[in-house]
Amino acid sequence: MSIMYKVWFVAVVFATVLSAVYSYATPSEQCPGESFEDLRDRIQVTPCGQKRCKLPKNSNITVVFKFTPKKVVKSITNEVFANIAGVPLPFIGVDGTDACGDVKRADTQEAVACPLPADQDYVYTNVFPVQPFYPAVNLRVHWNLKDGKKSLICFEVPAVITAGKKN
Numbered sequence: 001m002s003i004m005y006k007v008w009f010v011a012v013v014f015a016t017v018l019s020a021v022y023s024y025a026t027p028s029e030q031c032p033g034e035s036f037e038d039l040r041d042r043i044q045v046t047p048c049g050q051k052r053c054k055l056p057k058n059s060n061i062t063v064v065f066k067f068t069p070k071k072v073v074k075s076i077t078n079e080v081f082a083n084i085a086g087v088p089l090p091f092i093g094v095d096g097t098d099a100c101g102d103v104k105r106a107d108t109q110e111a112v113a114c115p116l117p118a119d120q121d122y123v124y125t126n127v128f129p130v131q132p133f134y135p136a137v138n139l140r141v142h143w144n145l146k147d148g149k150k151s152l153i154c155f156e157v158p159a160v161i162t163a164g165k166k167n
């Protein structure tokens with residue numbers, strides 16, 4: 001093989017591997033008025049999809065957030081709603097609940113309790129079921145972890161509820 005061919009071959013392999021890795025990224029977008037650095041590296045919704053998260057009925061969705069507060073965190077509250085055709089519907093059972101109990105230190109995976117020291121990496125994990133009675137519609141999920149009025153991390157993602165498996 002000529003050198004040029006080898007270089008080209010390596011480049012193609014590299015690009016293929018990269019695109020395979022990136023296709024797992026959640027297509028999260030900034031919440032209005034926010035601009036979190038590396039947002040797409042911080043948010044993971046499973047299962048999802050490349051352009052919108054596909055949420056099958058009768059399945060569990062896992063949401064993982066990584067965040068690094070610049071100030072001490074007194075408390076964390078979930079603000080979760082689904083925007084359906086422009087109408088925000090709170091996600092009952094999650095919206096307004098305490099999120100501190102679902103936070104761990106990113107490095108040691110140890111559970112933590114609020115108040116959280118600043119300048120640490122934290123991971124928040126939540127698993128929720130897609131109920132069979134949810135309407136199979138397009139929606140936009142908004143998920144914000146808030147300390148009082150301040151947002152610690154926030155994302156929005158286009159999603160669709162799909163039929164999934166029958167029970």
Ligand SMILES: *[C@@H]1O[C@H](CO)[C@@H](O)[C@H](O)[C@H]1NC(C)=O
Pocket residue numbers: 058059060129
């Ligand atoms: C979802 O999680 C709950 C609680 O862990 C579990 O009981 C249930 O079987 C799970 N459902 C599916 C479809 O995996």
